[in-house]
Every structure is written in structure tokens, then in C-alpha cells.
Amino acid sequence: MFTLIDLPYPIDALEPVISARTLTFHHGKHLQGYVDNLNKLIAGTEFGTMPLEEIVQKATGGMFNNAGQILNHNLYFTQFRPAAVIPSPEGVKESPLQAQIVRQWGSLAAFQAAFVTAGATLFGSGWVWLQADADGALTIGQYPGADNPAAHGLKPLLTFDVWEHAYYLDYQNRRPAHLEALWGIVDWSVVEERYGR
Numbered sequence: 001m002f003t004l005i006d007l008p009y010p011i012d013a014l015e016p017v018i019s020a021r022t023l024t025f026h027h028g029k030h031l032q033g034y035v036d037n038l039n040k041l042i043a044g045t046e047f048g049t050m051p052l053e054e055i056v057q058k059a060t061g062g063m064f065n066n067a068g069q070i071l072n073h074n075l076y077f078t079q080f081r082p083a084a085v086i087p088s089p090e091g092v093k094e095s096p097l098q099a100q101i102v103r104q105w106g107s108l109a110a111f112q113a114a115f116v117t118a119g120a121t122l123f124g125s126g127w128v129w130l131q132a133d134a135d136g137a138l139t140i141g142q143y144p145g146a147d148n149p150a151a152h153g154l155k156p157l158l159t160f161d162v163w164e165h166a167y168y169l170d171y172q173n174r175r176p177a178h179l180e181a182l183w184g185i186v187d188w189s190v191v192e193e194r195y196g197r
């Protein structure tokens with residue numbers, strides 16, 4: 001049985017980038033719904049005792065969709081921290097991840113621009129990911145629906161949710177503006193830790 005993760009910050013901590021109202025629905029209703037759905041689907045099946053990532057790699061249909069959405073949201077919600085305490089991109093200390101980003105994109109700013117473009121141009125609902133292969137090489141992935149890097153043998157590092165439920169209450173149709181604003185609350189220490197895992 002899976003349970004809803006706790007947010008590692010107060011419900012209003014990410015304002016104004018993500019409002020308490022959006023988080024209340026996104027975490028408390030949407031993610032809770034995926035958790036409830038998956039628990040019903042796996043009950044009494046071979047998937048009932050599997051770790052989430054294994055279900056994502058083996059399941060299809062509704063089971064894949066609900067498991068994928070839990071994995072995606074768990075990584076999404078735990079990669080943010082309140083804007084007041086996030087270091088600026090310039091202040092992020094030298095790190096293997098930052099060095100690899102600069103090697104591949106030239107600068108953190110150039111990577112961020114490419115990432116936002118990938119999210120803005122993803123048609124319909126889905127996720128944009130920074131992902132790593134077994135050698136540590138990075139790519140930006142556009143995934144529709146509940147799909148994600150873990151389902152394709154890649155390491156999920158950082159993700160922006162481009163489902164409308166992630167931003168519509170605060171930004172309406174302005175998806176690119178929402179994605180740009182998210183840089184102000186990304187906790188790079190979390191992303192770095194995922195890269196080193």
C-alpha cells in the first residue's frame with residue numbers, strides 16, 4: 001500500500017510561485033487520487049508488494065498511469081524549497097551536476113532556457129525532465145501523460161509538471177511564465193543528490 005507523501009515545507013511556503021490553493025489541490029486532491037487509485041489496482045495482484053519504480057517499469061495501462069504519476073509527483077514536490085532560502089543560480093556551489101550542465105549547455109542559464117522551452121512546447125499534459133544515463137550524461141526529456149525517465153532506464157533528476165492542474169489556478173494559460181518562476185524555488189541540493197545516487 002502506498003501513502004501520500006508529506007510536503008517538506010508548509011502549504012504556503014512556495015508562494016507566490018505556487019500558491020497554497022494550488023498546492024492544496026495538487027498534493028491533497030490530485031496526488032491523493034493517484035495514490036488511492038493505485039492501491040485499488042494493485043490490491044491482490046503481483047504488483048501489491050513491488051516498489052513504486054518496479055511497478056512503473058513493469059505495469060501498463062491504468063496501473064502504469066497511476067504509479068507513474070505518484071513517482072513523478074513525489075520527486076516534483078520534494079525538489080522545491082521556499083524562495084527565501086534558495087541560493088541564486090550564481091550562488092550554487094561548484095558540483096558534479098552543475099559542471100556537467102555547463103559542459104553540455106554552456107551555462108546554467110542556457111540549460112534553464114532549453115528546459116523551459118521543452119516544457120512550454122510539450123503538447124497537452126505531461127512532464128519535462130532533466131535525466132541522466134548510466135554514464136552521467138544529461139538530457140532533457142519531454143514525456144506525455146504519466147511517463148517518466150524511470151520507465152526508460154534513465155535516472156530522473158528534476159521535473160516540471162506541465163499538467164494544467166499544476167499551474168492553472170495561479171497562471172491560467174501562461175505556462176511559460178509559470179515554468180520560469182519555478183527556478184526561484186528549485187532546491188539544487190536535492191537534484192545534486194539524485195545525480196550522485
Ligand SMILES: [Fe+2]
Pocket residue numbers: 026030073161163165166
Ligand atoms: Fe501534477
